[in-house]
Amino acid sequence: MMLWRQFAMEWRLYRRDRVAMFWTFAFPVVLLLGFGTIFRDGGGPKLSVVRVQAPAPGPQDTALDQALVDVQLKVQALPKTEAEARWSRGETAAQLETDGAGYRLRLNSYLMAQAGATAGLVNQAWLMAQARLNGSPEPQRIPVSVESPGHKHSANYAAFLLPGLLGLNLVSMGLFSVGMVNVSYREKGKFRRLAVTPLPKWIFLLGQVLHRLTVTVVQAAILLLVGRLVFGIENQGSFVDLFLIMTLGTGCFMAFGFALSGFAETSEGYAAISNLVFFPLMLLSGVYFTLDSAPAWLQHAVAMAPLAPFLRALRAVFNDGGSLAGHGAGLAIVAAWGLAAFALAVRRFRWA
Amino acid sequence: MTGSALQIRGLRKAFPKVVAVDGVDLDVARGEVFGLLGPNGAGKTTTLEIIEGLTTADAGDIEILGLTWAERGQEIRARIGVQLQSTSLFNKITPREALDLYGSYYPKRRSTSELLDLVQLQEKADAYHITLSGGQQQRLALALALVNDPELVFLDEPTTGLDPQARRSLWDVVRRMKAEGRTVMLTTHYMDEAEALCDRLAIMDHGKVIATGTPASLISDLAIPSVVELTFEGDAPEPAAFAARLEQAVERRADLWEIPTPDPKALLPRLLEAAESAAVPFQQVHIRRATLEDVFLHRTGRSLRE
Ligand SMILES: Nc1ncnc2c1ncn2[C@@H]1O[C@H](COP(=O)(O)OP(=O)(O)O)[C@@H](O)[C@H]1O
């Protein structure tokens, strides 16, 4: 009864906090809609190349253009000025233009994953076009397709991003909704005011934890719903696995917040500490992009931090319909962080 | 309602850099308003928080309503009311919600509307806490200290930072508490507040109780119950030479000289004559009764307000 009252009051006050509501519920959706839409084509089912239109197309150009289509490239033919403008905006991964009697292919150094694959296809098309012009037999080519590892999604960026956001939500819930709030309660004396009443402190904390848990569930449900309605993203794995891994992550990052709050005296101090943890985790753990091109030592370090293995397992289930069984090592890392944080929280947590 | 509400013996608490409470003995009787008067840093809050069970003492014995923290902590919590030096609530909780919520923590509780009446917050009952004035927030904190119908109420600097009118309305609430038969222990660094509200006082300085008694007895125990003041335009001059001539202690305080005396009638002619012949450029003469301020000054050589 006391617990229910405490829990209900947390929700009532939370609903009045517009800023927290925005960051918790709306912001992840905005990110998903925004990035999911912007990068819709970039990682789409087809690799694409921008073809700068030749001023006076000869038979060679016609043959090459046909071959580009035959190797399954998406070709966007643009006049020179338009193509250049698009290139300088950074939207083009690969741009093919006539250069004297031959051709030139420019690859965007920021989009090497798409550009590299596209380059391979363009060269295949060129060999094919030459053979056709010469009347010699066409070279055999190996067909290329772009797919998600589990063959379930068509490599949609939104599908990659959504599990990343689910994980990021857990981290910010732990670090900010739990850790930051506890530091400010301690700093402002809210814990002390409670301590002079007969309310057992564990009821207060449990009410808070239950509230954060339900917030997390609602938050995840909203993201999943938007992902499904707008981008057609569905959970490819079992919902039991999804639930288990989300529970593990929630426990781990909530313990993180409790532990970290024991290391700061003031809200300002806590903001510094938590951002020091939050930003590297967010940027390096594969929330928004993979770290394939980072140095090996960094990839190893990130693989030992809690978020990256969590996201790897989450994506294996959610995107690729895999089971958790194959991710024992990664899940063990997450669980170990969670247990270490919990032990630290028990030692360091202070009411005053 | 007779007997002891609070009995404290040999209370001591040292922080790394300072001994905040240094051997304090106190007795508070049931039904009285007891004040701890002292300047900032005297150890009032630390003393109160030890009694309230928020801070553990290094040494000393405390008996609250006949109970001890070690044996009956939960019962003590249920029977006391506490207003901390600063009460922090959620910005967007309303007084009604706060009173309902805190009331729900106790086995015995007063109705929310009765409490809102008591502290005159009916009109603001459904306004967010952050929109209340300082005085209204302080009255809410008082009401929160009363949700459990407590026998013993602790108020830490209940009027600090309030304007005079808000202070008066808070004093009324404290008087009401006494009329309802509650025991009240409050801290303050305002001597007028101590005089106006408290049945008995302990004056604290540097962690020690330097005097205890009723406000009237503390003042009359001073051998010098009156003070003659000479006021100047601008800062008062250095009084040493004049004090020697008058053969009487003279204190300089900003724009006036204070001359404590047991017998102002005898002092006055001598004083005026001496001032005349020394050409002291004073503007006015006042004679006033000594106050708790003078008691503190006399005992410590310092002013309360410093
Ligand atoms: N938590 C603490 N840590 C260290 N010193 C403290 C702490 N609390 C109070 N003090 C010191 O103890 C002394 C008494 O403080 P306090 O009880 O707050 O005085 P008062 O309430 O009379 O102003 C002061 O010197 C203060 O700096």
Ligand SMILES: [Mg+2]
């Ligand atoms: Mg104080």
